[in-house]
Amino acid sequence: MKNRMKTSEKETPPLVRIRDLKTWFPVKRGLFSRTKDYVRAVDGITLAIYPGETVGLVGESGCGKTTLGRTLLGLESAHSGEMFFDGIALHAIRAKAMTPLRQRIQVIFQDPLSSLNSRMTIMDIVTEGLVRFKKISTSKADHARRLLDEVGLPPDAMHRFPHEFSGGQRQRINIARAISLRPEFIVCDEAVSALDVSVQAQVLNLLMTLQERHQLSYLFISHDLSVVSNIADRIAVMYLGRIVESGTTADIIGNPLHPYTKALISAVPVPGNNTGNNTGRRMRLQGEIPSASAPPAGCRFHPRCPEATAVCREKPPERTVTEGREIWCHLYGASDG
Amino acid sequence: MTEQKKQNPLLSVRNLTVQFETDDGLVTAADQVSFHLMKGENVGLVGESGCGKSVTALSIPRLIPSPPGRIAADEILFDGQDILSMTSKEMRQIRGRAVSMIFQEPSSALSPLHRIGRQMTEALLLHRKLPEKEAWQVAQQWLAKVGIADSPERMYAYPFQLSGGMQQRIMIAMALMLSPRLIIADEPTTALDVTTQAQVFDLIRDMKQDDTSMLLITHDMGVVWEMCERILVMYASQIVETGSRDAIFKNPKHPYTAGLLKAIPKLTTSRGKLKDIPGQVPSPFHYPEGCHFQARCPFAMKQCRESQPRFYECGPDHQAACFLLASES
Ligand SMILES: Nc1ncnc2c1ncn2[C@@H]1O[C@H](COP(=O)(O)OP(=O)(O)O)[C@@H](O)[C@H]1O
Ligand SMILES: Nc1ncnc2c1ncn2[C@@H]1O[C@H](COP(=O)(O)OP(=O)(O)O)[C@@H](O)[C@H]1O
Ligand code: SF4
Ligand SMILES: [Mg+2]
Ligand SMILES: [Mg+2]
Numbered sequence: 001m002k003n004r005m006k007t008s009e010k011e012t013p014p015l016v017r018i019r020d021l022k023t024w025f026p027v028k029r030g031l032f033s034r035t036k037d038y039v040r041a042v043d044g045i046t047l048a049i050y051p052g053e054t055v056g057l058v059g060e061s062g063c064g065k066t067t068l069g070r071t072l073l074g075l076e077s078a079h080s081g082e083m084f085f086d087g088i089a090l091h092a093i094r095a096k097a098m099t100p101l102r103q104r105i106q107v108i109f110q111d112p113l114s115s116l117n118s119r120m121t122i123m124d125i126v127t128e129g130l131v132r133f134k135k136i137s138t139s140k141a142d143h144a145r146r147l148l149d150e151v152g153l154p155p156d157a158m159h160r161f162p163h164e165f166s167g168g169q170r171q172r173i174n175i176a177r178a179i180s181l182r183p184e185f186i187v188c189d190e191a192v193s194a195l196d197v198s199v200q201a202q203v204l205n206l207l208m209t210l211q212e213r214h215q216l217s218y219l220f221i222s223h224d225l226s227v228v229s230n231i232a233d234r235i236a237v238m239y240l241g242r243i244v245e246s247g248t249t250a251d252i253i254g255n256p257l258h259p260y261t262k263a264l265i266s267a268v269p270v271p272g273n274n275t276g277n278n279t280g281r282r283m284r285l286q287g288e289i290p291s292a293s294a295p296p297a298g299c300r301f302h303p304r305c306p307e308a309t310a311v312c313r314e315k316p317p318e319r320t321v322t323e324g325r326e327i328w329c330h331l332y333g334a335s336d337g
Numbered sequence: 338m339t340e341q342k343k344q345n346p347l348l349s350v351r352n353l354t355v356q357f358e359t360d361d362g363l364v365t366a367a368d369q370v371s372f373h374l375m376k377g378e379n380v381g382l383v384g385e386s387g388c389g390k391s392v393t394a395l396s397i398p399r400l401i402p403s404p405p406g407r408i409a410a411d412e413i414l415f416d417g418q419d420i421l422s423m424t425s426k427e428m429r430q431i432r433g434r435a436v437s438m439i440f441q442e443p444s445s446a447l448s449p450l451h452r453i454g455r456q457m458t459e460a461l462l463l464h465r466k467l468p469e470k471e472a473w474q475v476a477q478q479w480l481a482k483v484g485i486a487d488s489p490e491r492m493y494a495y496p497f498q499l500s501g502g503m504q505q506r507i508m509i510a511m512a513l514m515l516s517p518r519l520i521i522a523d524e525p526t527t528a529l530d531v532t533t534q535a536q537v538f539d540l541i542r543d544m545k546q547d548d549t550s551m552l553l554i555t556h557d558m559g560v561v562w563e564m565c566e567r568i569l570v571m572y573a574s575q576i577v578e579t580g581s582r583d584a585i586f587k588n589p590k591h592p593y594t595a596g597l598l599k600a601i602p603k604l605t606t607s608r609g610k611l612k613d614i615p616g617q618v619p620s621p622f623h624y625p626e627g628c629h630f631q632a633r634c635p636f637a638m639k640q641c642r643e644s645q646p647r648f649y650e651c652g653p654d655h656q657a658a659c660f661l662l663a664s665e666s
Contacts, residue, residue: 054608060530166617196385196556198633201600201613208610223530226559226602233608254606267535268604269559271586284539285532288502 013087014048015185015217016072021045021081021091023064023071027293039293041067043241044081046319051184054211054218056232056249058225058264060289064241065221069187072219073107074098085185103133106178110190113170116162122148123158126176133181147176151206168199172206179210189221204231225264229253237261240300241292247325257322258329259305260285299330307331346373347518347550348397351411355392358405364621366392368574374519379551381561381582384571385597385618390554393571394521397552398432399423416518433464437512439522443504446511447496453480454492457511464515479510483540502533506540513544520551526560538564558601562586567654570594573619573629580655590657592634628659636661 022045024038041064049055057065070076072083074090083090085101093101109115116125123144130136130143137143144158151172162170171191178186188207192200208231210216222228228235229249236246237260245258256262266283285304290296296303302312311330319326320333327333355367367389374380382390395401396408399420413420415431423431440446448456457476461467467475473492480488483506496504505525512520522541526534538560545551553564561568561582568585570578570593578591589595599612616633625631628641640660649662 060532168617196618197558197597197602198385198600198614199617201602201611202615204602205610205613208608224602225531226604229605229608230602230611231608249608250606253604263532265604267531269535269557269563270604271559271562271598271601284535286536288500288533289530 012050014084015051015086016047016049016219017082017084018045018047018068018072019082021068021071021083022079023067023076024079037293038079039291040241040295041292042071042078043292043295045238045241045243047236047243047246049185049217049219051217052211052215053233054220054231056228056235057219057221057238058223058228058235059238061223062289062292063238064292065223065238066189068238069107069189069219069221073105073187103129103181104183105185105187106181106183107187107189108171108174108178108191110193113162113167115174116170118162120161121158122153122160122162122173125162125173126158126180129177129181135181143180147180150179150210151176152202166199168195168203171195171203175203175206175210179214179216182214183216185217185219187219187221190223191220192227193222193224200227207231225253226268237264240289240295242300242328243326244301244329245325245327251323251325255323257325257332258327259307259331260301263304263306299328345376346414347376347378347416348552349373349412349414350397351413353393353396353408353410353413355389355396355401355409356407358407361622365574365624366621367396370571370576372569372576372579374550374552376518377548377550378567379553379565381565381568382552382554382571383556383558383561383568383597385556387618387621388571389574390571391523394523394552394554397519397521398436398438399428400432400438433460434515435518437515437517437520439508439512439520439525441524441527443496443501443508446508447504449496452493452495453499453507457492457507457514460511460515475514476510479514480507482544483507483510484536502529502536505529505533505537509537509540509544513541516546517549520545520549521554522551523554524556525553527555527557534560558586558598570597573624574621575629575658577630577659578655578657580652580657584652584655588652588655590651590655590662591630591659592636592661593630594657596633 021042023042024040027037027039045068059065067076071078078091085105123140126147127140127143141158145155148155148157153169153172192203195203211218220228220231232249234246234248235252236243237258239260245252245261252261256265263283263285287304290303298314299312299317302308305312317328317330319328322332351371353367353370354365357364357366370393382393384390392401397413401408410421454473454476458472461472461475462469477488477492480491485491485503485506526537529537553561555561565582567581569576570591572593578594585594586598589598596614600614602611614633627643628646631637631641638660646658646660648656648658651657651662
């Protein structure tokens with residue numbers, strides 16, 4: 001574990017670097033309106049992911065996590081900003097130049113069934129990428145056997161179809177497919193969110209084992225902070241299209257500074273912790289996450305923030321580095337940014 | 338809670354078995370399930386998906402569709418009355434007034450075709466026999482109570498015009514405004530973000546009357562810890578352990594309960610492997626002879642494969658069905 005952590009120190013260049021990335025979706029206002037409105041799903045995100053590390057991306061649903069992941073994968077086009085993978089500018093890349101990168105960047109989604117072709121055998125599913133990139137050295141069955149073994153499935157699974165498996169097994173099949181081309185980077189979008197706890201733990205453990213074995217980097221997207229804290233080396237907390245605080249798991253969970261991070265942590269029911277039931281209340285956020293097409297002015301969190309002051313309603317906070325983490329909040333750093 | 342209240346159960350279920358006729362044969366979704374709820378008590382029913390929690394809960398107000406479902410029980414007593422021998426009319430009375438349900442999907446309780454105010458008012462007219470004007474007032478007050486801003490205007494909204502969190506609040510208002518004796522909440526916050534979930538549970542806590550009982554179904558152990566005094570743990574159609582919140586969390590006796598508690602990802606400051614339970618919940622078509630947990634249990638013995646363990650006492654008001662306890666007691 002120790003040497004894995006080392007890689008996230010800044011001597012090594014990041015594998016993934018995102019700078020002021022914006023992904024907006026146009027929305028129609030009225031039928032005849034010419035002015036375009038946008039859902040600002042991702043609205044100015046800066047983030048680095050180092051080789052071999054897991055960055056956890058958390059936040060309430062609708063805050064833009066999936067859109068950020070999809071933009072990185074080239075499934076949505078960015079409105080502006082930069083994305084680099086191993087120094088290659090993804091934001092400016094041509095479709096043809098993207099092809100070799102598709103081997104190096106993979107994805108695992110939440111719903112394993114809908115992302116598996118129901119008419120293909122497991123063997124064909126897990127070796128599809130190898131066939132496409134002409135990487136079959138021995139036989140498809142050989143490759144399938146090795147991949148299934150890596151994810152803890154028996155070899156006879158290869159002749160069966162996705163619907164014959166449970167949710168946890170299907171996610172293992174997805175993982176086998178995702179690692180088949182020996183990628184360096186995998187976006188895991190709510191990859192364990194639909195699984196039962198006992199199986200969720202199995203799949204999280206598998207992801208960690210594979211990461212250590214193959215030096216993988218993960219962007220681990222989840223709405224569940226408890227899950228994220230168990231796999232992430234660093235955590236970025238997102239709110240309405242922006243990151244509000246990011247740092248090591250130890251700093252973010254052990255010593256959260258941003259009021260939103262504090263509220264998220266305080267909302268997690270912790271078994272065995274007597275702050276619950278009958279014994280008083282912890283910090284609660286009021287209201288709901290506002291619409292991403294009309295984000296509040298100033299700090300986007302201000303309408304729900306228990307510590308908001310006048311400046312929060314007027315000016316968006318600048319990035320500040322304090323106590324080992326990056327934070328976007330007027331309570332920290334110079335007030336003039 | 339006073340001792341007085343403790344003495345008479347509001348609900349008592351004995352040997353409930355629910356089966357479904359399916360294309361692939363008969364499945365047993367709930368198998369000899371027994372439990373009780375005291376007046377004012379909050380009891381959590383936990384377990385992973387497919388274990389029979391919803392089926393158990395829906396049997397109480399007799400909401401299991403039949404066919405394909407079949408309910409059999411030695412008794413389901415609600416406030417001294419035998420649920421299984423009630424007429425449909427008596428049952429409707431119970432469902433409307435005495436027992437309220439809160440589901441994961443607000444759409445299962447709110448009609449998409451009618452405005453919120455009309456839906457709430459109708460329930461009050463029917464079950465509380467209030468004059469129409471007063472019913473409207475009461476409904477509006479409840480909207481305000483569950484934290485819906487602009488409640489007079491929201492009375493005219495259709496469900497689709499409101500966010501999921503707001504619909505959930507309205508469903509809670511509707512469940513609580515008739516002052517039910519029993520609330521059955523089936524994964525009421527599973528679809529919500531933690532921040533909204535916390536708000537919803539605060540609401541239920543604040544709004545629920547002290548002598549109203551609640552059966553809270555969830556797969557989230559953190560939620561039962563916060564909300565419940567007593568816990569029922571279900572695995573593969575059977576209750577495997579029951580006990581006070583503290584007994585279950587601090588001194589779990591069934592290997593499934595212990596495994597589940599260890600497998601829950603807790604908030605942590607450092608990454609690391611979790612203690613998982615190998616294998617998976619068996620399908621109801623493949624429940625084994627003997628203990629249903631045997632294939633995943635680290636302690637399984639010959640006996641476990643041959644017969645089903647009975648319940649053993651492991652403390653005051655704490656029982657578990659596992660052969661490991663046979664030697665202890
Ligand atoms: N294809 C799309 N067109 C329009 N709006 C979208 C699209 N995809 C996502 N959005 C909107 O972008 C915002 C962020 O969504 P998403 O990235 O899915 O959030 P998260 O994954 O954090 O739940 C939401 O308001 C969502 O409704
Ligand atoms: N209408 C039905 N027909 C057939 N099987 C059913 C029906 N309803 C539930 N079941 C089965 O009963 C079992 C228990 O389901 P359920 O009570 O919904 O589990 P839980 O709520 O614990 O997730 C499952 O195996 C499910 O497939
Ligand atoms: S009865 Fe046997 S198999 Fe079942 S939980 Fe106990 S030890 Fe394990
Ligand atoms: Mg998402
Ligand atoms: Mg259920």
